[in-house]
Amino acid sequence: MASVSNIPLQQSVADLGIAYKNFFNSLKGKRKGKRVGNPKFKKKTGRQSARFRIGGFSIKGDEVYLAKIGDVKPIWSRALPSEPSSITVIKDAANRYFLSFVVEIEPTSVDAKNQSIGIDLGIKTFAVMSDCSKEKSPSYSKQDRKIRKLQKRLARQQKGSKRREKTRIAIANQHNRIADKRKDFLHKLSTKIVKENKTIVLEDLNVSGMVKNRKLARAISLQGWREFRTLIEAKSEKFGRTFQVINRWEPTSQICCDCGFKWGKVDLSIRSVLCLNCGTEQDRDENAARNIKMVGMGHRHDLKRTGSDRKTSSEASCCEPSRIPVALAPVSMSTLNKSAPTALAAWRSPPGGYRQISPQCPPVLKLQAAKFRDLCRSAVPLRQETGRAGWLVVLGAFLRMAISAAGIH
Numbered sequence: 587m588a589s590v591s592n593i594p595l596q597q598s599v600a601d602l603g604i605a606y607k608n609f610f611n612s613l614k615g616k617r618k619g620k621r622v623g624n625p626k627f628k629k630k631t632g633r634q635s636a637r638f639r640i641g642g643f644s645i646k647g648d649e650v651y652l653a654k655i656g657d658v659k660p661i662w663s664r665a666l667p668s669e670p671s672s673i674t675v676i677k678d679a680a681n682r683y684f685l686s687f688v689v690e691i692e693p694t695s696v697d698a699k700n701q702s703i704g705i706d707l708g709i710k711t712f713a714v715m716s717d718c719s720k721e722k723s724p725s726y727s728k729q730d731r732k733i734r735k736l737q738k739r740l741a742r743q744q745k746g747s748k749r750r751e752k753t754r755i756a757i758a759n760q761h762n763r764i765a766d767k768r769k770d771f772l773h774k775l776s777t778k779i780v781k782e783n784k785t786i787v788l789e790d791l792n793v794s795g796m797v798k799n800r801k802l803a804r805a806i807s808l809q810g811w812r813e814f815r816t817l818i819e820a821k822s823e824k825f826g827r828t829f830q831v832i833n834r835w836e837p838t839s840q841i842c843c844d845c846g847f848k849w850g851k852v853d854l855s856i857r858s859v860l861c862l863n864c865g866t867e868q869d870r871d872e873n874a875a876r877n878i879k880m881v882g883m884g885h886r887h888d889l890k891r892t893g894s895d896r897k898t899s900s901e902a903s904c905c906e907p908s909r910i911p912v913a914l915a916p917v918s919m920s921t922l923n924k925s926a927p928t929a930l931a932a933w934r935s936p937p938g939g940y941r942q943i944s945p946q947c948p949p950v951l952k953l954q955a956a957k958f959r960d961l962c963r964s965a966v967p968l969r970q971e972t973g974r975a976g977w978l979v980v981l982g983a984f985l986r987m988a989i990s991a992a993g994i995h
C-alpha cells in the first residue's frame with residue numbers, strides 16, 4: 587500500500603461513492619434518465635485509470651511529476667491553455683498510457699459563414715449536409731476483418747496462456763486503430779461544421795433500435811453517430827452556436843423538401859426519388875438533410891399527420907409506393923391531364939422514380955387506357971377529401987377492374 591500514492595486511492599473511493607449514490611437514486615426513481623446499474627469491479631485487462639488532484643502532481647517544463655511515480659515525460663499533443671486542476675493517468679486495453687488534464691477554457695468566438703445546416707447521418711456516406719456536401723466515413727473494414735479473425739483465434743486459446751494474452755493485445759490494438767481513426771474523423775468534421783454554421787440541426791436517431799438489425803449492426807456500431815452528436819453538442823457550446831435535435835418521428839425521408847409532397851416510406855435500397863408533384867428528382871439523403879434543416883429551423887410544409895404515422899414499421903400501408911403496384915403510387919395532377927396512353931407509359935417506366943415494381947404489375951397494365959384515365963380522375967378528389975382511406979377505396983376499385991380486365995370472374 588505504501589508504494590502507491592494516497593491520492594488516486596481516495597479519488598477512487600470518492601468515485602465509488604458517487605457510483606453508489608447514482609445507483610440508489612436511480613433505483614428509488616430520484617434520478618432521471620436511463621437506469622443506472624450497480625458499480626462493477628473493473629477487469630484487470632480493461633481500461634484502468636488513476637486520478638491525481640492538486641497536490642498529487644506538478645508540472646515542470648515538459649515533464650510531469652506524479653506522486654510516488656516520479657517524473658514522466660509525456661508526448662504533448664498541444665500546450666495546456668491553463669493550469670490543470672487534475673490529471674488522470676489512463677492505461678488502455680492495449681497497454682498504452684495517456685495523461686488527461688482537466689483545464690478551464692474560455693469560450694471562443696468565430697464568425698460563422700452560414701446561418702444553418704441540417705445533417706443526415708448514414709452508413710456509406712457518414713453525413714449528408716443540407717448544402718449538398720457529403721462526408722464519407724473512413725473505412726474500418728480492414729481492421730474489422732482482422733478483429734474477426736483474431737477473435738476466432740482467441741476463442742481457441744487456453745485461458746491464462748501467454749499466447750492468448752498476445753492475441754488479446756492484438757485485438758485491443760485493432761480496436762484502438764478503429765477508435766482512433768473514427769475519433770480523428772469525427773473531431774475534424776464536427777469542428778468544421780460547428781465553425782462554419784450558426785445553427786446545427788441533427789436528427790435524433792434510435793441507434794439502439796437500429797442495431798437490432800443484425801445485418802447492419804456492425805456497420806452502425808462502427809459509425810459513432812452518438813459520439814458525433816456529443817462532439818457537435820459540446821463544440822456548439824464552446825463556439826456559442828445553436829444546436830438542435832429534431833424528433834425521430836419526423837418523416838424526413840418521406841417528404842419532398844421542395845413542395846412538401848409526402849410520398850411515404852421508401853425502401854432503403856432506393857437512393858433517389860422523383861417527386862411526382864413538382865417533378866424534381868431528389869437524392870434520398872440530400873432531401874432528408876434539407877428536411878431536417880427545415881424542421882429544425884421551424885419551417886415546415888403543411889402536413890396532415892395522423893397518429894398512425896408515428897410508427898416506424900408502417901410497412902405495406904397505402905402510402906408506401908415501393909410496395910404497391912400501381913394504383914396507390916402518388917399520381918400528380920400533371921400526369922392526369924395528359925392523355926391516357928402517355929400516363930400509362932409513364933407508369934410502365936417511371937423516369938428515375940420508383941424503381942421497385944411489384945411482380946403483380948402485369949395484369950393491371952392490361953387495363954385499357956381509358957379505364958385507367960377515368961380511374962385516375964376519380965382517384966384525385968377521393969385522395970384530397972379522405973386521404974388514406976380514399977386510396978384504399980381506389981385500390982379496391984382498381985383490383986376489381988384488374989380482375990375483370992384479366993377475364994377472371
Ligand SMILES: [Zn+2]
Binds near residue numbers: 842843
Ligand atoms: Zn416535390
